[in-house]
Amino acid sequence: MHQKLFDEFHQYLQKEEKDKAVVFALDLLKNQTLSIEQLYQDLLTPALTMFECEEKDEEICIWKEHFRTSIIRTILESSYLYIVERAKQVPKKNKKVVVLTPAFEYHEIGVIMVAHYLLLEGFDASYIGANTPKHDILSAIRAYHPDFVALSVTTPYNIVITKQVTDEIKRFFPEVKIILGGQAFASNESTHSIQYDYLFKSIEDLKTFGKEVSR
Ligand code: B12
Incomplete structure (x- = not known):
């Protein structure tokens, strides 16, 4: 500090x-x-x-x-x-990440930072916005063909909509990996019903993931 x-x-x-x-x-x-x-x-x-x-x-x-x-x-x-x-100095991974907050989630400063961190790790990361309706998330996946979708959730009551979104992503795009993060996941119970591939609690976790994902 x-x-x-x-x-x-x-x-x-x-x-x-x-x-x-x-x-x-x-x-x-x-x-x-x-x-x-x-x-x-x-x-x-x-x-x-x-x-x-x-x-x-x-x-x-x-x-x-x-x-x-x-x-x-x-x-x-x-x-x-x-x-x-x-x-420019970071080797590109040739992996796309769509970064967003789901519908009703207005907190977006953390997720913008996450998009920047992913760019610095060599990902092709696009922040598509806060408060993103489910159908827009699905159409972004259809258009971008991302390898990952990163969802940021701050308010615990938005875990319900997050479950709906992740269920649909896995149903229509099972090949897309889901990354979760944000204050709503501070407790482990909050994720028990959600389908996801990665849950990161810190930026260090995100950086380690960046190093592990090969080009
Ligand atoms: C700014 C702010 C707002 C702004 C947001 C503006 C904007 N454009 O983003 C506004 C005014 C809109 C707002 C609204 C509300 N807010 Co507010 N808000 C905050 C505040 C002060 C700062 C949030 C922030 O930006 N933090 C800084 C960022 C950098 O931190 P972060 O989000 O945690 O992100 C970091 C990590 O979590 C992580 N991360 C985040 N996302 C992801 C995703 C991935 C994939 C990964 C890997 C990592 C990751 O990386 C980031 C960098 O380290 C917090 C206070 C706090 N303690 O955070 C309250 C806070 C989050 N808000 C709160 C509340 C209650 C609300 C409202 C419900 C208030 C109301 N009654 O209307 C509404 C809800 C709006 C909604 N539907 O989303 C509560 C939530 C409490 C709770 N547990 O439910 C807090 C904690 C305030 C409090 N102490 O009560 N808020």
Whole structure:
């Protein structure tokens, strides 16, 4: 954890100084102070998971959370240029991954990060969106012929829709491997009725998987 850098970044976020927060984060990549992974894991992720509203701000908490998310999203999208540059140096695996969140799941920052990590491992990863209806997921699989579908689920009640989606993927496209991840799977019981091939609890798991999948 890069505590000092996090503290400075966090101060900009708390004061809602978007320009300063974005420039600070992107300078860390430009100057190679942090890698993409370190920026995402040590600054961007805790800035959201540790988000708390002060009691005096309760009324305006929702828009504060939305604004913080939009700052992090701007940094993520701007980091894409660095992803493209680094991915050029990574041997391609010639494996396609469709990355998404299922219908009703709006939390998408984590899944965008996952798509970027997969690109850095040499996968051909496409993030097709959050809150993706079942029929759109199936039509994306039909169009892209992916080797893997990676589903991110944060809210535990969306495990029901995840089961429906994974059942249909396995029914119509049994050759496609399913990767699950996200906060909803923190407990092992949450997956007992779901058909899947991989469940990753950390980014290290995802990186190990990347190393194991041969070209
Ligand atoms: C930002 C946010 C929102 C934003 C999301 C905006 C956006 N565009 O993404 C908005 C405002 C939309 C939102 C809405 C809601 N939210 Co919200 N939200 C958050 C918050 C503050 C941050 C989430 C986040 O981005 N974290 C940072 C990312 C990087 O972390 P991550 O998602 O865990 O992803 C990492 C790993 O899990 C992993 N990963 C994730 N997906 C995958 C997939 C694969 C394949 C792999 C390998 C790995 C992987 O990799 C990532 C990087 O390490 C969290 C607080 C928290 N503790 O997380 C609450 C939180 C997730 N939300 C919560 C709730 C309850 C809601 C709402 C129900 C609130 C409401 N009453 O309306 C709605 C639900 C909306 C919906 N239908 O999905 C709860 C969930 C609690 C629970 N267990 O049910 C939390 C935990 C807040 C809390 N403490 O109560 N939320």
